Amino acid sequence: MEKIISRYKGKGFKLTPQRLAILKFLEGNTNHPTAEDIFREIKKKYPTVSFATVYNTVEALRERGELLEITINPDRKHFDPNPNPHHHIICKVCKKIEDIFTDYSEALKLPKDITDEFEILGNHVDFYGICKNCRN
Amino acid sequence: MEKIISRYKGKGFKLTPQRLAILKFLEGNTNHPTAEDIFREIKKKYPTVSFATVYNTVEALRERGELLEITINPDRKHFDPNPNPHHHIICKVCKKIEDIFTDYSEALKLPKDITDEFEILGNHVDFYGICKNCRN
DNA sequence: CATTATAATAGAATTATTCCAAGATGAGAA
DNA sequence: TTCTCATCTTGGAATAATTCTATTATAATG
Numbered sequence: 001m002e003k004i005i006s007r008y009k010g011k012g013f014k015l016t017p018q019r020l021a022i023l024k025f026l027e028g029n030t031n032h033p034t035a036e037d038i039f040r041e042i043k044k045k046y047p048t049v050s051f052a053t054v055y056n057t058v059e060a061l062r063e064r065g066e067l068l069e070i071t072i073n074p075d076r077k078h079f080d081p082n083p084n085p086h087h088h089i090i091c092k093v094c095k096k097i098e099d100i101f102t103d104y105s106e107a108l109k110l111p112k113d114i115t116d117e118f119e120i121l122g123n124h125v126d127f128y129g130i131c132k133n134c135r136n
Numbered sequence: 137m138e139k140i141i142s143r144y145k146g147k148g149f150k151l152t153p154q155r156l157a158i159l160k161f162l163e164g165n166t167n168h169p170t171a172e173d174i175f176r177e178i179k180k181k182y183p184t185v186s187f188a189t190v191y192n193t194v195e196a197l198r199e200r201g202e203l204l205e206i207t208i209n210p211d212r213k214h215f216d217p218n219p220n221p222h223h224h225i226i227c228k229v230c231k232k233i234e235d236i237f238t239d240y241s242e243a244l245k246l247p248k249d250i251t252d253e254f255e256i257l258g259n260h261v262d263f264y265g266i267c268k269n270c271r272n
Numbered sequence: 273c274a275t276t277a278t279a280a281t282a283g284a285a286t287t288a289t290t291c292c293a294a295g296a297t298g299a300g301a302a
Numbered sequence: 303t304t305c306t307c308a309t310c311t312t313g314g315a316a317t318a319a320t321t322c323t324a325t326t327a328t329a330a331t332g
Contacts, residue, residue, distance in 0.1 A: 107243030
């Protein structure tokens with residue numbers, strides 16, 4: 001908790017109680033929550049919290065590189081508080097998302113016509129599968 | 137055109153004029169259109185076409201494996217009428233999407249804990265960059 | 273050409289997200 | 303410690319994307 005506070009103190013990031021609750025919820029969270037997951041959790045302690053606050057906060061974190069937006073699920077966005085480059089696998093049935101920490105960057109070479117046109121900033125691999133539970 | 141028709145004839149896929157227009161627009165299209173892009177195009181010839189028809193048709197195509205949904209742009213879905221597995225790069229500024237036909241499947245090995253839990257069905261690599269135009 | 277299952281349509285409903293104006297409050301300065 | 307102000311929070315409205323529903327139309331088949 002102290003660590004969280006010191007990470008944001010004096011960085012032009014105003015630490016309000018709601019934000020602290022969001023940061024605490026996200027810290028070490030590997031469940032890839034949606035905006036609604038965050039909203040519902042924070043609401044327990046701060047019943048008047050609004051979606052705007054949730055979206056504002058995750059956007060502020062994203063700008064600072066503290067959080068990633070995940071688009072592997074076409075139905076809704078998920079957020080990942082682990083900003084280190086990594087990849088994801090989603091279960092096509094239950095939509096559960098898990099992290100993959102293999103580094104593929106060596107392998108992901110691009111053809112010359114693409115590198116000629118684009119300055120490359122990053123990559124992300126989505127894997128699709130069916131998890132044990134959903135296979136019955 | 138004849139080729140398009142014969143591909144769907146007698147497959148339980150009703151070929152209506154609106155659907156033919158959509159199929160014709162998508163055939164060989166590498167622009168990764170959104171639902172609205174398709175809607176606007178079909179509307180030129182069929183002014184009464186509705187979004188429901190566009191969504192129904194792309195969903196029918198997706199079910200048949202004739203089209204892929206692309207989620208590389210967090211803002212909206214794009215559709216790709218090339219159903220062969222391939223990858224994409226998006227310009228972070230103008231959101232232009234281009235195809236990448238390199239096959240990375242050999243390189244994308246997964247750790248055992250993941251393959252133990254998931255039956256793997258596929259993968260997709262997103263690349264992020266800035267295109268020549270947007271670099272000024 | 274008659275039948276029928278499927279598709280198209282308009283519009284309402286839903287869902288996710290963004291925007292806005294007003295009041296509240298953390299953070300740094302005095 | 304208190305003051306000031308930039309920034310945040312809030313509720314609600316606005317927007318945007320997508321889905322749903324009931325009705326009408328029509329492509330496919332025999």
